[in-house]
Amino acid sequence: MPQNRKQSKGLLNIQEVLKILPHRYPFLLVDRVLDIKKGRSITAIKNVTYNEPFFQGHFPRLKVMPGVLVIEALAQAGGILLFHSVSNPETKMVFLSKVDKAKFRKTIIPGDQLILKVELLKLKNKICQIKAEALVEGEVVAEAEIMASVLELEELNE
Numbered sequence: 109m110p111q112n113r114k115q116s117k118g119l120l121n122i123q124e125v126l127k128i129l130p131h132r133y134p135f136l137l138v139d140r141v142l143d144i145k146k147g148r149s150i151t152a153i154k155n156v157t158y159n160e161p162f163f164q165g166h167f168p169r170l171k172v173m174p175g176v177l178v179i180e181a182l183a184q185a186g187g188i189l190l191f192h193s194v195s196n197p198e199t200k201m202v203f204l205s206k207v208d209k210a211k212f213r214k215t216i217i218p219g220d221q222l223i224l225k226v227e228l229l230k231l232k233n234k235i236c237q238i239k240a241e242a243l244v245e246g247e248v249v250a251e252a253e254i255m256a257s258v259l260e261l262e263e264l265n266e
Contacts, residue, residue, distance in 0.1 A: 119143075120188070128191050129184055130201070134161045137181035138224065141188060149227045150189040154181045154242075158218035173216035178250045179207055182240035185224040186254060190236055193228060199261055205235075206255035214249040216242075222249070234258050 120128070120141035129136060143151040156173055163171045183204050191197040216222065223243040230237040234257055242250040 125188065128188050128197075131184060135180075136184070137177060138184045138188065141185075142223075144189065144192050147193040147228060147231070149225070150185050150192075152185040152188065152224040152226075154222040154224060156216055156218055156220045156222060160218070163218065171218050173220075175210070175212045175250065178212070178216060178222070178242050179210060179252055179254070180204075181222060182224055182226060182238075182242060182250070182252060183254050183256065186226045186228075186236075186238040186240060186256065189226055189228055189238070190231070190256070190258060193231060194258060201259050201261055201264060202236075203257045203259065204254065205257045208253040208255070210250070210252040212250050214244070214247065216244060216249055220244045229253070 122139055125138050125141065129138065137154050138152045139155050140153045141150060142153065162174055162177060166172060166174050187202045190202050194200060221244065225243065226238050226240045228236065229239055235255065236258060237253065237255050239253050240251065241248050
């Protein structure tokens with residue numbers, strides 16, 4: 109019988125991440141949340157495994173995680189932060205609208221663990237701006253400023 113693991117305060121496991129993000133395999137790129145400071149910042153994890161479907165077609169002889177998926181992982185961590193920072197998050201959806209100042213400093217390969225650090229710079233009306241970094245073993249491997257739109261689900265159905 110599976111055991112329930114006791115969690116420390118503020119920590120979200122994959123089951124709780126699934127309750128927040130609409131993404132599913134193979135597009136769910138956040139495995140766990142280590143820390144959330146509501147309205148300020150989040151630290152999350154993406155474990156990069158050899159079994160990732162993108163490794164079959166992206167430089168198959170030299171397994172490298174695509175930069176756009178690193179940005180997506182950072183944006184998803186930002187989405188979790190946003191859902192913890194707005195009222196009635198169950199009635200909202202977050203859409204990526206802009207990526208600025210993206211830099212990819214090192215390749216990310218199977219076995220790496222991405223630490224996703226996201227800081228909320230601005231949240232006004234329906235627009236938010238975040239600063240995001242991905243680290244491997246304490247070293248920044250990618251960074252970007254990301255803007256997103258927060259829309260009401262009912263607006264999407266019109």
